Structures are given as C-alpha cells and as structure tokens.
Amino acid sequence: MTTVDHLRQVRLGNLRTVLLALVDRPGSRADLAARTGLTKATLSNLTEPLLANGILVEEPATLAGMGRPSKPLRFHPDGPVAVGAEINVSHLAVETLGLDGETLRRVLVPTDIRDATSDEVLDRVAELIREIIPARPVLGVGLAVPGVVHDGVLVRAPNLPKLVGAPLAADLGLRLNLDVELDNEANLAALAHLWPRHLAGEDFVHVSADVGIGAGVVLHGEVYRGVSGFAGELGHVVIERNGVRCTCGSRGCVERYAGLDVILREAGRRRLDSLAKALDAGDPKALSAVKAAGEALGVGLATLMNLFDVPTVVLGGSYAVLHEHLSTAIQSEMDARVLAGGERHTTLVASPLGEFAVVRGAAGLVTRRAVQQPERLFA
C-alpha cells in the first residue's frame, strides 16, 4: 500500500459517510458537514465529483429564514439504479431501486418453476428485468434464491434441486451484461429491513416460511451469513430430539412443526389465502394448526435468542400474513424460555414489507455495496 492508498482510504471512508447521510435524507453541504462531522470545505470537495458524475444533483436554493439559502443535494433522479430479482418456487419477482431508497418499478409473476432448467428460468428473469430497467445507469443485479449460497454458488436448495451448482450469477450477468450477486432469500429479506431504512434496529432476526423456514440474522448492523452460508437455518433447530423425522436426516426440526406446508395440512387448507380466511372466520381447525405452529416456532426462536442475543424478531413472508394468529403462541414460548425473558424485552413484529421484501433486499444488496464502496459509483 502506498501512502496515496492510505489517504485514498480516508477519502473513500468519508465519501461513504457522506453517502450514508444522504441515504438517510437529502441535505445541503453545510447540513451534511454538521451531520457527518466533516468540514464544509471537505464537503464541497467530496461532493464535487459526485455532482460532476451525475450521482447527485443540486436542488434550487430553498428560501428558509435568514442567510444565504442552502442548495440541498440529493441523489440524481437520472442517477444509477440497482436491480433486484428473486427466483422462487412459485414466483419470480424483479424490482428497480434508486440510491435514495425509492422503488421505481416492481413486478411479481406467479410461475411454477420447479421443473424448469436454469436456462429457462434465467431467460425469464432476464426478460422481466429488461422490461423494468429504466434509461439510467445500472449498478448491478442482486439475485435472491431459496437456498444456501456460498462463494456465489447455490450449494443447497431442497426445493429447486435443478438449480443447485448452476452458475446463476454469471449466466444472468452474461444475458444482461451486468454484475450479478447471488444471495439467499432469507438473508435478503432481512437486509430489506436494515437497508436503506432501519425497520427493526441493528440487531434482529427475520423469519419467514415457504416450504422451509429461513432466518436472516442481522448482528451489529450486518447480515450474518456464517462461514459457509449456512447461518440462520432455524428450520433445522431441534425442538424434540426424538420427534418427527426430517428430510435433513435429523429429528424434531422446527420445520416439521411450523413449516407452511405443515400448517396448511393440519388446517386442512391448500393455500395461504384460504387459511387466512378460515382464521378470520374463527375456524377451530385452522386456529389450532396455527397455534401449534406458533408454539413450535416460539421454542425454536427462544433457542435462537439464547444463542444470538438479539432483541427483535421480525415475522416475514407467510408468517407476516398469519402473525395476528401466530404471535401469541410464539411470544408466550419466548417469554417462558428466553433467558431473563422478563427483563430483557423481546420484541416480535410483523414485517411491513409484504411480498416484495426479498426482491427489495436483493436490490438493496447492490445499492448498499455502491454506497459502502463509493469507487464503484465512478465506474
């Protein structure tokens, strides 16, 4: 490392600080200087190339009180955007997201892709992306998949075995001529609650269910993925060591008691919306199925909280839909089993993001990286 590099690091770090402040909200140079602790001089200096490169715009002066009016800076309305894409068992989704955190467009297409080849799926995803891409620079694509990702490769996907091992990121990248980054849907759903807005603090777990149960774990403001991408496999936390046999080879996994397929079967329903209606109608079979699932999930979450010591659980995906009927059982198991559960306040909330959480997180992966490594913005 040369000295130039050292100083460049300082500059990039400050650039990151400034961009983070701008993601939070727009502001004049003077305002940003106050918020970041840097000087006005440095702010002029740092923002100059951002303005020159069309990343930021200077808005017309706002007339507010005495003194020279400030000219707020914000992300350029024609500046770079990120693309998020989600490949899931029963649907595909895409979204475009600006650096300011605003969604530009989003599309969700129900599609059963269980039997499709990776080429067929990627063709379809690429087509969807092309349809929504605006006439603006594109930073890259975040691609969500329902499975374990390690070193950019899908290494485990019980529900999409055909895609395991396929070079999904590279292949989609070739189709679109863009950088593509692959990640697990649970991690990305969690990220969507962390970036660009903190919806659940800096330490939380996001839990959702489709066929499996996935938890995205956020520790100290970072998604925790573990050494090989397997972190947060809440579905295979054991709650009854001699319990029901699981496809993973273990017994008594949470997934066997609180998976969406189990809930539906026990409730005698085929689809989530039908279950939701039954619950609202007070159907006893539905209510007891959901309660049983909540209890199992609560035991697993208590274990998780005793290990990770995070204060907040966010229910996402199908669990968010059911949360009204699910929360009581979960919370009571957690209160009884989380160490010092009474004094430590454990918060259980439903995700506000709905069915677009994953794809939004996928796009967020890209905007976040752009902000954290500002040199990418000038490429």
Add this chain to the structure above:
Amino acid sequence: MTTVDHLRQVRLGNLRTVLLALVDRPGSRADLAARTGLTKATLSNLTEPLLANGILVEEPATLAGMGRPSKPLRFHPDGPVAVGAEINVSHLAVETLGLDGETLRRVLVPTDIRDATSDEVLDRVAELIREIIPARPVLGVGLAVPGVVHDGVLVRAPNLPKLVGAPLAADLGLRLNLDVELDNEANLAALAHLWPRHLAGEDFVHVSADVGIGAGVVLHGEVYRGVSGFAGELGHVVIERNGVRCTCGSRGCVERYAGLDVILREAGRRRLDSLAKALDAGDPKALSAVKAAGEALGVGLATLMNLFDVPTVVLGGSYAVLHEHLSTAIQSEMDARVLAGGERHTTLVASPLGEFAVVRGAAGLVTRRAVQQPERLFA
C-alpha cells in the same frame, strides 16, 4: 475529527499491524516491513517510540548469511504485562501474561466462595494478584466471572448470586489502582483460544461446563457477546420442548441433560476426577452417563451450528477432561443433525489449555486491547 486525527488513525492502524506481526513472532525491521506490507522507512519510524518507551528491545545482530545482519525486535523482557483473574464457584485463579503471549506466573487456589461477600472475594483476589505481579508496568486486569456481564456489570450469576450487581471491576480497580475489565468466563475461555495464538481458527465455539453450560462464540476472529451479553447460552438451548423442567423456567434445556452436576449424579460420583477414573476403568454407569450427556450436548451443538455456521467446536473445562468418552456421542449427533453435516467438515477438539484457559483469556483481554489500541502502551 481534525486532519491530524485522520493521519493519527492511519499511524495507529499501522502500529497495530506491526504489533500484531510481533505477537506472531519477533522480526527485524526489514522482516516486519515485508510481513506487514509497509516500507522499511515506516517501520523505522513506527518502532522508534516503541523502543524508546521500553515496549520493544532490539536484539544483538544475528549473523545469518550475507549482507548487513538484522537486529530482530521483540517485546521487551521488562515491558508491560497484563493480569488475568478468575472468580469461580470453587476456585480463584490469577495469571500474568506478557505481550509476547508468554505466561509469567499463574496460581489457582481452590476456594469455596459461594457464601463470601464481594468484598471478601475481591480482597482475596487482590492479594493473589499482588503476589504474582512482577516489577514491570501493568497494563490492566481482566476479570472473569461465571455469569452474564453487560456494560461492565454482572447481571446474572445463578451460582454466585451474592456478586450480582456489585461493582466488581471498579472495586478491584480501587484495591490495585489498575484498570479492571469484567467479562464472562465462557467468552474468556474462548478468547484464550483465539489470542494470542489461533488454536481453533477464526470461527469456533468453545463449550465448557461447571454447574451451567457456557459457550463462547468466536465469529470472524471476534468474540461475539450479543446485544446484552447473553449470547452463547447453550445451556438453555431446548432439546426436548416438553422435557425436564429447568431453573430458568423453560423445559428440556441442554443443561438439564449435559450439565456436569447431572453427569456426576447419573454416574454416581461426587467429583470429576473420580468420574474420570471410573471411565478409564470402564465403569458402565459412568460410561452411560457420559454417553447420555454427549448425546444431549450433541443435539444442542448441532442446533448451534445450524444457526451460527461455525466449523469448529472446542471442548473445554470439564468437557475437555471427559472428551475421550464424550466425543463419539457428540460427533454422531452432530453428523446426523448439522445441515449438510457430511460435506461440511465439523471439527470437534479438546482444548489444550487445561484449567487455566479462563484466566489466560482474562489476561489476553488486556494484552489484546493494548495491541489493538496501541496508544494505551504509551500511557
């Protein structure tokens, strides 16, 4: 932050890099330059104050081959030391540790302190520390306690209720006129395997048992403590949700099946050494008690690994003593229950540190901080 601060940060960062390289092993300026990526000029500059302040010494030139002989730098034999101290239910321990990672002296005194007041305990600890402190500068004291520590306060200690809430760090600090830092014994036992030598990689869990079961979790080379110090409470991971009632209010906690007290009771023994002898003699009751504990612990560890995704488990404390008879059961549960357990290699090893692991970690807390914040060395 002034510009001076920025530059100082660069310098301190480089100082840290150099000190880390020296903890690894001594080396000449040229050698260190090569290892750290800095230039010889910078190394001369950075080491000058370290030599002037008696942190490092320059050894006589070593005659090795051609060229001007190098003068290796190492930590000064009369340089600053750290003190570790451990308060436990049945013993007190102290240790002095040099920056080079060498233990100077250590003492372990069996003492039942269950009924002692915090003043009595701290008097005793201070006395032990005074006995082993050498005539060298002291960086500070790391103090290990069997309980949950948050913001420097012991907030939960089922086995030492009298010490909960007492200002242990401050009070011991007053007695010795030194900085004292408090931490949980499980975290410190784990730290001892990470610093100053990597004994189990950068991602692992250290598990040990006394009355409770504690896990110290190391993620990406840092001890993970959670938001409120409760992380790694493996003892209260549930393995049978309708199992044995636990003192914590839950049911089926690992601790109720694999705690040392449970093992001893089931084996019909009073003490660990008696159990160890029985095991070596092939006593069936002892063997089956340990096997049962290993199975329960294995289930809990599988759950932990499915959540944290760390590749290595280190058995410490009493478990290290029993590991020969414990490992098989643990490993087989882990292989069966850790997701992709076959392909991911999960390593299970016994700690090489013996009964001084905790106190060594406590001292390591202090040397580690000194290296990571080198400005402390000049105070």
Add this chain to the structure above:
DNA sequence: GCACTAAGTTCAAGCATTGAACGAATGAGG
C-alpha cells in the same frame, strides 16, 4: 582489501483534511 549483499536511515514529494478568510446570496430594518 575489495566487491557484494542486505539492513536500516534520511529526506523531499505527495495528498486529504483542516480552519480561517473570503465571496455570495438572502432577510430584516430603516
């Protein structure tokens, strides 16, 4: 004694931030 090699030192150059001084743009008050 001389060439060769490698360690360690010296020093001018380069660079990002700073703080103070300065210029710019507006509102308030007369």
Add this chain to the structure above:
DNA sequence: CCTCATTCGTTCAATGCTTGAACTTAGTGC
C-alpha cells in the same frame, strides 16, 4: 433602496504521515 446581519459555499496555506529513492552501515566471500 440601502445597509447590516446571517448563513452558505469556496479558496488556500498549513499539517503530518507514508513513500521510494538514495544513502549509510555492517557484515560475508574471495
């Protein structure tokens, strides 16, 4: 309409750390 107060944004010399090249030092090999 003019002047003063106020705040925004820019300019510029100063600061201090690392660098790389040149240089000095201290050995080996012949």
